[in-house]
Amino acid sequence: MLLSLFPQNDFSLIAxxxxxxxxxxxxxxxxxxxxxxxxxxxxxxxxxxxxxxxxLLTVSALYGAxxxxxxxxxxxxxHVKLSWLAWEWMHTTGGRETNVPIDLKFSVDxxxxxxxxxxxxxxxxxxxxxxxxxxxxxxxxxxxCYLNLFIFSMLLLILGDNLPVLFVGWEGxxxxxxxxxxxxxxxxxxxxAGKKAFIANxxxxxxxxxxxxxxxxxxxxxxxxxxxxxxGSLVTTAKxxxxxxxxxxxxxxxxxxxFLQPHHPVTISAATAVGLALLLGCxxxxxxxxxxxxxxxxxAGPTPVSALIHAATMVTAGIYLVCRxxxxxxxxPFVMVLIACIGxxxxxxxxxxxxxxxxxxxxxxxxxxxxxGFMFMGVGVGAFTAGFFHVLTHAFxxxxxxxGAGSVxxxxxxxxxxxxxxxxxxxxxxxxxxxxxxxxxxTFATLAIIGFPLTSGFFSKDEILFRAWVNHPxxxxxxxxxxxxxxxxxxYEPPTWIGPTLYFVGLAAATLTAFYMCRLLFLTxxxxxxxxxxxxxxxxxxxxxxxxxxxxxxxxxxxxxxxDDDHHxxxxxxxxxxxxxxxxxxxxxxxxxxxxxxxxxxxLNPSVFKETLHLENxxxxxxxxxxxxxxxxxxxxxxDNAHHIELYLxxxxxxxxxxxxxxxxxxxxxxxxxxxKQLAESAGALxxxxxxxxxxxEIYEATIINGTDALADTAASFDQTVVDGIIARLTSLxxxxxxxxxRTVQNGxxxxxxxxxxxxxxxxxxxxxxxxxxAIVTEKNGxxxxxxxxxxxxxxxxxxxxxxxxxxxxxxxxxKLTLHPQAGKTITAKLEVVNAFGLTRAKEFTxxxxxxxxxxMKLGQNP
Amino acid sequence: xxxxxxxxxxxxxxxxxxxxxxxxxxxxxxxxxxxxxxLNAVNLAxxxxxxxxxxxxxxxxxxxxLIAAEAAEVAVGLAIVLSLFRLRRSVRTDExxxxxx
Numbered sequence: 023m024l025l026s027l028f029p030q031n032d033f034s035l036i037a038x039x040x041x042x043x044x045x046x047x048x049x050x051x052x053x054x055x056x057x058x059x060x061x062x063x064x065x066x067x068x069x070x071x072x073x074x075x076x077x078l079l080t081v082s083a084l085y086g087a088x089x090x091x092x093x094x095x096x097x098x099x100x101h102v103k104l105s106w107l108a109w110e111w112m113h114t115t116g117g118r119e120t121n122v123p124i125d126l127k128f129s130v131d132x133x134x135x136x137x138x139x140x141x142x143x144x145x146x147x148x149x150x151x152x153x154x155x156x157x158x159x160x161x162x163x164x165x166x167c168y169l170n171l172f173i174f175s176m177l178l179l180i181l182g183d184n185l186p187v188l189f190v191g192w193e194g195x196x197x198x199x200x201x202x203x204x205x206x207x208x209x210x211x212x213x214x215a216g217k218k219a220f221i222a223n224x225x226x227x228x229x230x231x232x233x234x235x236x237x238x239x240x241x242x243x244x245x246x247x248x249x250x251x252x253x254g255s256l257v258t259t260a261k262x263x264x265x266x267x268x269x270x271x272x273x274x275x276x277x278x279x280x281f282l283q284p285h286h287p288v289t290i291s292a293a294t295a296v297g298l299a300l301l302l303g304c305x306x307x308x309x310x311x312x313x314x315x316x317x318x319x320x321x322a323g324p325t326p327v328s329a330l331i332h333a334a335t336m337v338t339a340g341i342y343l344v345c346r347x348x349x350x351x352x353x354x355p356f357v358m359v360l361i362a363c364i365g366x367x368x369x370x371x372x373x374x375x376x377x378x379x380x381x382x383x384x385x386x387x388x389x390x391x392x393x394x395g396f397m398f399m400g401v402g403v404g405a406f407t408a409g410f411f412h413v414l415t416h417a418f419x420x421x422x423x424x425x426g427a428g429s430v431x432x433x434x435x436x437x438x439x440x441x442x443x444x445x446x447x448x449x450x451x452x453x454x455x456x457x458x459x460x461x462x463x464x465t466f467a468t469l470a471i472i473g474f475p476l477t478s479g480f481f482s483k484d485e486i487l488f489r490a491w492v493n494h495p496x497x498x499x500x501x502x503x504x505x506x507x508x509x510x511x512x513x514y515e516p517p518t519w520i521g522p523t524l525y526f527v528g529l530a531a532a533t534l535t536a537f538y539m540c541r542l543l544f545l546t547x548x549x550x551x552x553x554x555x556x557x558x559x560x561x562x563x564x565x566x567x568x569x570x571x572x573x574x575x576x577x578x579x580x581x582x583x584x585x586d587d588d589h590h591x592x593x594x595x596x597x598x599x600x601x602x603x604x605x606x607x608x609x610x611x612x613x614x615x616x617x618x619x620x621x622x623x624x625x626l627n628p629s630v631f632k633e634t635l636h637l638e639n640x641x642x643x644x645x646x647x648x649x650x651x652x653x654x655x656x657x658x659x660x661x662d663n664a665h666h667i668e669l670y671l672x673x674x675x676x677x678x679x680x681x682x683x684x685x686x687x688x689x690x691x692x693x694x695x696x697x698x699k700q701l702a703e704s705a706g707a708l709x710x711x712x713x714x715x716x717x718x719x720e721i722y723e724a725t726i727i728n729g730t731d732a733l734a735d736t737a738a739s740f741d742q743t744v745v746d747g748i749i750a751r752l753t754s755l756x757x758x759x760x761x762x763x764x765r766t767v768q769n770g771x772x773x774x775x776x777x778x779x780x781x782x783x784x785x786x787x788x789x790x791x792x793x794x795x796x797a798i799v800t801e802k803n804g805x806x807x808x809x810x811x812x813x814x815x816x817x818x819x820x821x822x823x824x825x826x827x828x829x830x831x832x833x834x835x836x837x838k839l840t841l842h843p844q845a846g847k848t849i850t851a852k853l854e855v856v857n858a859f860g861l862t863r864a865k866e867f868t869x870x871x872x873x874x875x876x877x878x879m880k881l882g883q884n885p
Numbered sequence: 886x887x888x889x890x891x892x893x894x895x896x897x898x899x900x901x902x903x904x905x906x907x908x909x910x911x912x913x914x915x916x917x918x919x920x921x922x923x924l925n926a927v928n929l930a931x932x933x934x935x936x937x938x939x940x941x942x943x944x945x946x947x948x949x950x951l952i953a954a955e956a957a958e959v960a961v962g963l964a965i966v967l968s969l970f971r972l973r974r975s976v977r978t979d980e981x982x983x984x985x986x
Binding site for chain 2: 768769770771772773776777780
């Protein structure tokens with residue numbers, strides 16, 4: 023029904039999905055300040071809600087189209103797309119002079135449909151949450167303008183049918199991320215965190231742009247279908263299509279530099295180059311090593327922003343891009359393995375930092391980096407569905423965790439009115455009694471992320487770890503390249519030990535994840551509330567008491583709370599503050615929905631039980647399979663014993679969860695955090711290193727940033743000394759000197775001017791009185807024609823031979839003379855001109871004919 | 886009839902006198918008079934040449950236009966001389982160098 027309204031290749035419902043958030047951003051941005059908070063909230067929420075409903079309709083239409091095509095193809099699932107061409111944007115010229123149209127075209131397939139649902143669905147929940155969380159903010163309208171704009175940009179990124187449209191969205195989300203991180207721009211750290219995110223992303227974008235250039239050059243297309251069709255030309259064996267790294271550009275070192283010439287030039291295939299460039303873009307956006315540094319700092323933004331942009335959606339754009347361009351990545355096993363290694367390294371590295379952070383949002387931020395690493399590991403070993411499945415589940419549980427943390431901060435903030443202390447876990451504890459909804463939802467999400475059996479995170483993480491062990495990326499063209507190049511060219515093949523290594527690194531990261539997430543949970547919600555001590559060490563005595571006091575509107579600290587316990591009064595405290603309180607329904611309802619999804623979304627793809635329960639057609643697998651079908655064909659070698667070891671690998675993942683969480687339980691519940699303090703003291707250097715994020719920011723500061731600064735300083739001093747000091751000053755000196763000379767002429771005395779005029783007129787007069795003979799020589803077929811320059815009152819007399827007699831004794835109007843010199847000979851002719859005053863002047867012309875005209879003729883020219 | 890060469894010679898002499906007067910004299914009034922002499926030398930040449938044409942009076946009509954232009958020029962010129970005199974208490978051109986450098 024829907025497809026009859028919107029045809030498959032002109033599915034204009036996409037315009038509604040994209041248009042509503044844009045409209046919301048526009049209205050809130052332009053008139054938001056005057057509309058008031060209620061209207062802003064209505065606009066922002068309804069825009070995303072309508073977008074979500076349209077997305078649901080689109081998915082149902084897509085499902086209908088997919089089943090219809092599958093039935094038509096006899097049960098074989100096909101890659102089905104709903105596309106809509108907004109307008110033709112521009113054209114460019116690709117390799118081999120092909121015309122590359124770049125259209126503003128959008129398409130929905132199963133991959134982008136899933137992302138779309140997450141963005142609009144989770145986006146709506148977070149909008150709802152933020153409508154209450156940001157209640158007290160003066161710039162309410164600005165916040166929702168940015169948030170709507172973000173949803174629009176993210177949808178643009180997901181729905182774009184070609185790389186340039188994706189890039190527009192990619193930049194758009196980067197811009198919104200920048201604007202929202204620095205939302206409270208009055209504080210310097212926030213503003214600089216925004217800048218840091220922006221610049222780190224720029225480095226990645228550079229890679230993405232390079233990838234686009236390479237793709238246009240090699241495949242002659244930028245839309246998904248076109249790139250997929252032309253992907254084969256990325257791995258051709260022809261000599262000039264491989265990219266020469268050394269010597270750069272395929273040159274050759276000779277002479278004194280010959281020692282630099284290698285025996286075999288170092289070359290990579292275009293597929294590897296494209297893959298590396300894309301990977302740089304993905305590491306920037308998805309916060310992987312070495313460009314992850316911006317994400318932890320991005321927590322300076324409001325918490326809903328952290329949940330939406332820096333956990334659920336934007337940071338997964340890199341994984342989306344890898345999935346989307348899977349057919350390019352699989353052509354280069356080297357890049358695939360590199361992606362997996364970067365992912366594994368990031369997962370472990372970020373997890374070690376998360377172990378010791380005290381800021382609740384910082385822990386979650388490093389956890390996000392770590393989980394993104396898992397996703398990279400998944401897609402890197404060619405398990406695109408597994409990696410994307412983790413994107414999906416991570417969107418649910420990490421959004422829930424961030425929103426839960428926001429709820430905690432919201433409660434703490436009402437208590438302490440200090441941005442830093444309200445996020446510090448050392449002041450939390452025991453919150454489960456004060457905010458039960460937040461506690462339970464947070465617990466469920468934590469269970470999901472640490473991989474408690476049957477939760478969503480268990481299924482998705484287990485699948486990734488399993489795939490990391492058994493999958494082995496190989497080039498689908500390996501044999502063909504080897505035969506075609508007669509054994510000269512061997513494509514990279516990853517070593518066999520890489521799979522188990524990835525698995526164990528992943529396992530270690532998973533253990534750490536279980537530990538730090540449980541630590542977060544226990545420190546925040548269990549034990550006694552330690553927030554009473556903030557600013558009042560003496561209140562330590564009154565720890566036992568913590569009555570629920572004050573509602574949500576108790577934000578203002580100045581009101582004295584007479585509901586508070588007696589201890590406070592005894593200690594004579596001027597501002598007793600309020601006990602932490604549960605958040606309003608706008609914040610708890612999204613938490614509950616997301617917690618439910620984190621618990622049960624795993625059953626979309628319970629691949630662990632595929633063998634044991636004989637499950638055919640896992641929903642997500644079946645849904646996404648057509649997208650990755652072509653890419654996965656022949657590019658992944660699965661270990662033979664995969665089915666046998668799956669159970670053991672799953673047990674390993676379970677052990678990681680059990681060990682990590684038990685350790686945290688023992689450390690923070692049974693021993694009340696004592697072992698942690700002892701450990702921090704005994705392993706002081708390690709502890710401080712992790713606490714200070716392994717000094718990566720300082721290393722970057724010392725090397726890259728200082729290097730850039732030094733370069734800038736050098737350039738500035740060059741500018742000051744050479745450009746300003748010498749070039750600019752010299753120019754001005756010349757002008758000034760000329761001015762000084764010329765100024766003496768202008769002495770203001772009329773007579774001098776008149777005298778100069780007389781001299782000038784006399785010179786001109788002399789020029790016109792004397793005739794000026796001249797002629798233009800043109801050659802055609804060996805004939806040389808001399809044509810005299812015209813002048814008033816001129817008469818001409820030609821001498822074909824300069825020393826001989828003239829053609830005509832009297833001067834006449836004959837302006838042309840034709841000469842026929844023989845080959846190899848020269849002729850000198852003379853022209854005499856007389857003017858009206860009877861003065862004559864003569865000029866000689868010499869024409870030379872080349873010895874053998876045939877030798878000097880160009881190819882294809884008529885003789 | 887006096888040949889045209891005589892007129893041209895007279896015109897040339899007059900023009901030379903006017904030119905030298907303009908370049909050599911420093912009194913603005915004399916300078917203006919020199920310009921008048923030069924213009925009238927041109928007028929004389931125009932009329933003298935036109936005498937040879939029986940069916941064309943362009944030269945003579947041109948001379949009339951020149952006389953009209955001269956009248957206007959003298960009116961403006963004398964006004965400038967008056968202003969200059971009020972400003973500088975002098976009509977010497979080499980002292981009127983306000984626009985120097």
